[in-house]
Amino acid sequence: MDTKIIWWSGVALDVAILSRGCWTGLLRKFPLFYTYIGCVVVKEIIGLLSYEWAPRFYELLYWPTELATVLASYAVIIEIFRQVLKHNPGAARLTHNVLVMVFAFMLAYASSDPLHGGSVSLPRAIVELARDLRYAEGALLLVMLSFFVRYRISANSNLLGLIFGYAFWVGINIMTLALWFLPGNGLSLRLRTVLPLSYNMALLIWCVTLWAVRPNPVQPPENDVERDYELLATKTREIFARVSSGLVRTMRP
Amino acid sequence: MIGLFPAILLGTLIVVLGFYLVVQGLRRSQKPAVSIDEYSKAREALDAVFVQRAAIERVFSIDDFKFIAGTGNDDARRLFLKERKRLALLWLRKTQKQVAKLMDLHLRLANYTYDPNPGFELELNAKYAAFVVISKMVLLLLWVAGPFMATRTIAYTIRATGDFCTVFSLRLERVNATRLSSDLEYLIH
Numbered sequence: 480m481d482t483k484i485i486w487w488s489g490v491a492l493d494v495a496i497l498s499r500g501c502w503t504g505l506l507r508k509f510p511l512f513y514t515y516i517g518c519v520v521v522k523e524i525i526g527l528l529s530y531e532w533a534p535r536f537y538e539l540l541y542w543p544t545e546l547a548t549v550l551a552s553y554a555v556i557i558e559i560f561r562q563v564l565k566h567n568p569g570a571a572r573l574t575h576n577v578l579v580m581v582f583a584f585m586l587a588y589a590s591s592d593p594l595h596g597g598s599v600s601l602p603r604a605i606v607e608l609a610r611d612l613r614y615a616e617g618a619l620l621l622v623m624l625s626f627f628v629r630y631r632i633s634a635n636s637n638l639l640g641l642i643f644g645y646a647f648w649v650g651i652n653i654m655t656l657a658l659w660f661l662p663g664n665g666l667s668l669r670l671r672t673v674l675p676l677s678y679n680m681a682l683l684i685w686c687v688t689l690w691a692v693r694p695n696p697v698q699p700p701e702n703d704v705e706r707d708y709e710l711l712a713t714k715t716r717e718i719f720a721r722v723s724s725g726l727v728r729t730m731r732p
Numbered sequence: 733m734i735g736l737f738p739a740i741l742l743g744t745l746i747v748v749l750g751f752y753l754v755v756q757g758l759r760r761s762q763k764p765a766v767s768i769d770e771y772s773k774a775r776e777a778l779d780a781v782f783v784q785r786a787a788i789e790r791v792f793s794i795d796d797f798k799f800i801a802g803t804g805n806d807d808a809r810r811l812f813l814k815e816r817k818r819l820a821l822l823w824l825r826k827t828q829k830q831v832a833k834l835m836d837l838h839l840r841l842a843n844y845t846y847d848p849n850p851g852f853e854l855e856l857n858a859k860y861a862a863f864v865v866i867s868k869m870v871l872l873l874l875w876v877a878g879p880f881m882a883t884r885t886i887a888y889t890i891r892a893t894g895d896f897c898t899v900f901s902l903r904l905e906r907v908n909a910t911r912l913s914s915d916l917e918y919l920i921h
Binding site: 617629633634654 | 735736739740742743744745746747749750751752753754756757758836839840843857
């Protein structure tokens with residue numbers, strides 16, 4: 480009964496996010512994110528129906544659909560990156576190069592994992608691939624968040640909520656998966672409950688932060704931003720040059 | 733693929749950074765990203781570092797200490813050491829704060845550049861990290877041994893700060909100056 484409550488509340492939150500997205504117009508602003516939510520809704524409804532009417536089919540379906548949603552969730556990373564790129568081109572460009580490198584490395588590492596002889600069956604291989612893709616996603620997200628924090632990116636509450644909800648979900652998911660793969664934990668009922676509960680928490684964060692359109696951070700017009708920056712940089716260069724030459728003179732008498 | 737501890741660490745870091753980003757973002761959304769006012773403050777901080785250079789050499793100068801020690805008055809010597817230690821600690825803390833301000837300014841400015849240099853960014857961040865570590869060590873040394881015993885390490889810190897500033901000035905030379913509009917020249921004066 481509890482499981483069904485968690486399940487149905489998740490679907491209800493998904494639908495609420497989607498309908499609010501349509502109503503407020505945020506669906507057009509974050510199309511990839513809402514596509515991901517749409518994929519999850521479809522997966523959940525298929526899962527619920529098969530769980531009720533064909534439990535054996537549900538068992539077969541669970542990990543392949545999980546793998547599909549993990550792949551779909553990469554769209555959220557792209558969405559976050561796209562949105563941040565709009566107002567912070569410098570930080571986004573720096574992040575882009577590192578993300579490509581990390582993704583290539585993680586993908587190579589994840590694809591080499593089955594070759595080490597871990598998986599003996601197709602379902603097990605799918606389970607491990609889903610887990611590895613989630614780890615790769617986590618690594619990408621960590622790099623991206625580090626850059627965003629370091630370069631003090633500016634974003635509105637909608638985007639910040641989207642990022643936080645996603646970070647919360649991926650972070651908890653990675654920790655739960657790691658515990659799940661420990662010997663003896665495969666059938667743990669608590670871990671099976673943590674995963675949907677944490678997803679519902681993420682949905683709740685998204686539901687609250689994407690309920691209405693929030694204004695973008697206060698920024699001067701585009702031209703002013705550039706001009707201010709150039710003025711600042713030119714004058715600061717002069718000051719830095721003066722200070723650094725003064726320091727060098729003091730250091731080496 | 734990865735062990736339990738790295739996975740737990742990865743997950744925790746993601747959640748913590750996500751939360752920190754929200755806190756930082758909400759705090760920053762209340763003020764403009766880059767402004768002339770902010771520039772003026774950074775300029776003042778830079779000027780302060782420059783102006784204090786001659787004075788700080790005096791704080792760490794052993795000559796004054798020799799003079800006080802020569803008078804044979806122990807109370808005066810103790811008071812002198814206490815005062816110089818306090819001044820040295822104040823200077824170092826202020827320098828740390830000003831360099832941090834410079835770094836903050838650079839990072840915010842980097843957001844608006846169209847062609848940032850990853851190699852340079854890496855170098856700058858590494859030098860800044862080195863500065864932070866060294867200055868914290870010097871702060872500890874000053875606290876424990878006083879300014880005169882710590883002179884050698886201080887000289888190294890000054891050198892590190894100098895390198896940091898040189899890197900900073902080189903970075904700003906890469907700014908696209910052609911975008912600068914002459915009709916706003918008055919803002920720099």
